Amino acid sequence: MKKIIAFILTVALMCAAFTGCSGSDKKDEGTTAAGKTAADIKAAGKLVIATSPDFPPFEELQSDGSVVGIEIDILNMICKELGVELEIQQMDFESVLPGVQAGKFDLGVSGITANDERKKNALFTNPYCLAAQAIVVTESNGIKTKADLKGKSVAVQTGTTAESFCMAEGYKVNSYAANSDAELSLVNGKVDAWVIDDLTAAEMVASYNASHDDKLVILDEAMTTEPYGFATKLGNDDLINEINNILKKLLDDGTIASVFEKFEAPYTKP
Numbered sequence: 001m002k003k004i005i006a007f008i009l010t011v012a013l014m015c016a017a018f019t020g021c022s023g024s025d026k027k028d029e030g031t032t033a034a035g036k037t038a039a040d041i042k043a044a045g046k047l048v049i050a051t052s053p054d055f056p057p058f059e060e061l062q063s064d065g066s067v068v069g070i071e072i073d074i075l076n077m078i079c080k081e082l083g084v085e086l087e088i089q090q091m092d093f094e095s096v097l098p099g100v101q102a103g104k105f106d107l108g109v110s111g112i113t114a115n116d117e118r119k120k121n122a123l124f125t126n127p128y129c130l131a132a133q134a135i136v137v138t139e140s141n142g143i144k145t146k147a148d149l150k151g152k153s154v155a156v157q158t159g160t161t162a163e164s165f166c167m168a169e170g171y172k173v174n175s176y177a178a179n180s181d182a183e184l185s186l187v188n189g190k191v192d193a194w195v196i197d198d199l200t201a202a203e204m205v206a207s208y209n210a211s212h213d214d215k216l217v218i219l220d221e222a223m224t225t226e227p228y229g230f231a232t233k234l235g236n237d238d239l240i241n242e243i244n245n246i247l248k249k250l251l252d253d254g255t256i257a258s259v260f261e262k263f264e265a266p267y268t269k270p
């Protein structure tokens with residue numbers, strides 16, 4: 001009797017193992033499905049973007065809960081061309097690319113630098129502008145050049161190219177989920193400098209200095225060259241091609257440059 005039960009159990013286990021295998025085979029077939037197309041977006045009637053709206057003049061949260069900025073204007077134009085609504089999902093910057101890679105959102109729109117490292121895990125549009133990292137210090141803390149930063153502590157936003165740049169430079173890096181907290185740690189003297197993209201540095205420093213006596217200063221040393229693009233999940237080639245076509249038109253006819261002008265930001269064409 002015991003032998004029969006043992007035999008039945010063995011057969012049952014083998015069956016379970018076998019169906020387990022065939023189940024995962026089916027799953028593998030599923031992942032080879034084609035990516036999102038422009039037609040999919042049109043059928044859904046909306047383009048869902050992921051953004052960290054703490055990055056003026058590109059995307060900034062207003063007191064009424066709306067998000068405005070250069071990239072929001074550009075995305076509204078893209079959506080108009082596609083004939084769809086723009087849906088904005090807000091999150092910390094460090095969640096934007098992982099969410100896009102997992103296909104939770106159609107497009108990452110967050111002043112994202114399209115670099116080779118990121119291109120391994122996400123598909124980017126052609127760049128629409130160039131930026132650089134800038135060093136922000138307080139007027140009084142004695143740091144005058146990039147060389148003075150050796151061995152010093154620096155505040156950055158988590159998951160940004162500022163963070164990887166500062167780590168590679170060997171600075172003591174303090175990372176903050178929100179840009180405003182990185183700025184605050186410089187203001188409060190917790191760090192010696194704050195490293196952030198140049199146009200955002202200019203905007204945030206100007207608004208800080210307008211209401212404070214202890215001024216912030218941007219060092220006159222541009223580091224890195226960073227092309228900004230919009231990101232989507234790998235495999236969404238059709239969608240990205242369509243957006244690239246629209247972007248090309250907006251770049252060629254001067255519309256993108258005029259959006260920068262509207263936000264009083266200097267424009268560097270890629």
Ligand code: ARG
Nearest residue numbers: 052055110111112113160161
């Ligand atoms: N350009 C930098 C990067 O891609 C910073 C972007 C930060 N964006 C934001 N919305 N806070 O890492």
